[in-house]
Amino acid sequence: MNPEKIETAFSLMNQTIELLQQKLDTSFFDAYIENAENLVDGAKVRVIDQTPDQETVAKIEQSYQELLTLGLEKEEWRKVTQLLLLKGSKQETLQPNHQLTPDSLGFLFVFLIEQLILDKKAPVRILDIAAGMGNLLLTIVNNLQLAGYTIDASGVDVDDTLLAIAASDSALMEETIQLFHQDSLQDLLVDPVDFAIGDLPVGFYPNDEKARQFLTSSEKEHTYAHHLLMEQAMTYVKNDGFGLFLLPSNFLETEQAPLLQQWLGKEVFLQGIIQLPDELFKSEHSRKSILIVQKNGDVAQQAEKVLLVKLPTLKDPSKVKDFFKKFEDWKSSNL
Ligand SMILES: C[S@@+](CC[C@H](N)C(=O)[O-])C[C@H]1O[C@@H](n2cnc3c(N)ncnc32)[C@H](O)[C@@H]1O
DSSP states (O other), X not given: OOHHHHHHHHHHHHHHHHHHHHHHTOOHHXXXXXXXXXXXXXXXXXXXXXXXXXXXXXXXXXXXXXXXXXXXXXXXXXHHHHHHHHHHHHXXXXXXXXXXXXHHHHXXXXXXXXHHOSOSSSOEEEEETTOTTSHHHHHHHHHHHHTTOOEEEEEEESOHHHHHHHHHHHHHTTXXXXXXXXXXXXXXXXXXXXXXXXXXXXXXXXXXXXXXTSTTOOSSSOEEHHHHHHHHHHHXXXXXXXXXXXXXXXXXXXXXHHHXXXXXXXXXXXXXXXXXXXXXXXXXGGOEEEEEEEEOSSSOOOOSSOEEEEOOOSSOHHHHHHHHHHHHHHHHHHO
């Protein structure tokens, strides 16, 4: 990865997005999508009713040519798109439930998935149940491909703008990811996968009638969306396959935790909880963990020792390495 190339690409894309935003009078994210679609569509600016004007079109297309001569690799494209989206998220004060999953966490998912792949030679099928802008899914897909795996990925999200960003970014990276714009709690058109993942939205799911179809549903109030999404995602996982979900660290202490535990004991095994470093979160209340569950099957059994580990930091490579070693040791004696 070449930092100078990334800086140049960021600055060129930032300029063209700002120009489009100004000339089309749109939000940052709509201009971002327009820009990415232009690039994919032969690096030509789409003109409707003589907007943008010819001079702007020429300026933007010149920048597109400079950008294409950089010859960005997939992961370089992703870095650039992530930086631009982070900038846009600040500019448009995106709500926490819509924010992209940063690299630091994406790489942890890559490590965990690689450790848990059951058949190293077969294509690995992955479903992101809350794909958002697609950064987590694309981090996983790109990096597992770089490690030599064939990946077949799908993502679902209820928000059309976020999913359009994911679609245009995967087109920029020439990834063929299947994306579905819908509520993930409705039936999905996805064949069984090896891994379900998600950086889950936190809050209540408003459709009680739908929620009632799930073991985790609450009779007293709206059910937690993250409980329902995990339960739903795991129904699309092959027997013995895994689910890796990012969710609030207090998930076993809430009022609805007993409902979640019913599901955990019945359809999946709770194999591990990785508490993420405090440094990543503004308050104790916002801390998150990665939950590892495994679907019942011929091979899967409850780990003798559930992995309960707190990652002290992601800033010190030796501490991260210690964690990797701990995980590998746990896996070889428990799964
Ligand atoms: C934290 S974001 C995911 C970020 C994503 N991993 C990324 O890297 O961009 C959570 C996502 O859950 C989505 N979401 C919330 N409720 C949903 C539902 N019922 N079905 C599908 N997606 C939902 C939101 O639209 C949001 O994009």
